[in-house]
Amino acid sequence: MVSKNIIPDVLTFNVLVDALCKEGMVVEAKGVVEMMIQRDIEPNTVTYNSLMDGYCLKGQIGKAQKVFDLMLSKGSVVDVVSYNTLINGYCKNKKIDEAMMLFLDMSRKGLVPDTITYNTLLDGFCKAGRIQNAQKLFYEMQACGQLPNVRTYAVLLDGMCKNRQLSTAMQLFREMEAKKLDMDIVIHSTLIEGLCIAGKIESARDLFCGLSSKGLEPDVRTYTIMISGLCIITGLTSEAENLLIQMEEKGCSPDNYTYNTIIRGFINNNETSRAMVLIQQMVEKGFSADASTTELIVHLLSKDEVDPALLPLIKQSF
């Protein structure tokens, strides 16, 4: 029996490189790229873009930059996606000024920044607390003919909420409604969090309760935001616990974030024994205390505020 010798082409390798990168296996992805070169299958722009993103995801921005430089030196086409990927890498690593240099660089090369380019940079500025820069870029993108989309607004809304500019956030929210943009669950969750941060728990609750009438379903993040607002920010631990039960009933499973949030809420409000019940629940579901919750629990132990009978349970939660 003679088997057909099928030689994988560049597209096949690209799928592999991208999958490895997304799994965090960037070393293996690089190995595949080297193998391609050995076999005289020239990696293309997509191959290198995937590899750059793989490095960026691991915070290895220097290596991502090297891939970018390699593309330039060997004459591979560097496209908008290449720039967007590297710009995102710099932004996520808090190097927004380097990201802006690339943005200027791409324009010099005649590449037109797209909505993704602007959204990425806007997020970088917002997360760096540079709201003024974000607002300026927001106007600039529109002047350049790039229409803001839902993600653009989501980025700005989050920036306003986190930087305690709730009234500007609310203004944006209304602007979105007026523009008939698709107001999805992310937008609503973001504003609910902003309201909680501003101490407006009643408004947050109203927005949360009105979701279903807008045809939206809260997801695990929405619930966690609401639970955090109730028990950590406001001290309404019982209501938070009810919400935990309610989310389960609605088929939305709490995750590690949810449990750590509510447990911290109970400990912060000196409700140690109820916190222990939730720790037990968390352990039973296979979740565990994160670094911050662990510190709180260790602190409780040091104050002798925990029933020694619970020690095995606590050990399990770490």
Next chain:
DNA sequence: CTAGGGTTAG
């Protein structure tokens, strides 16, 4: 192949 939301002690 690239862009948005959740926990951070005292």
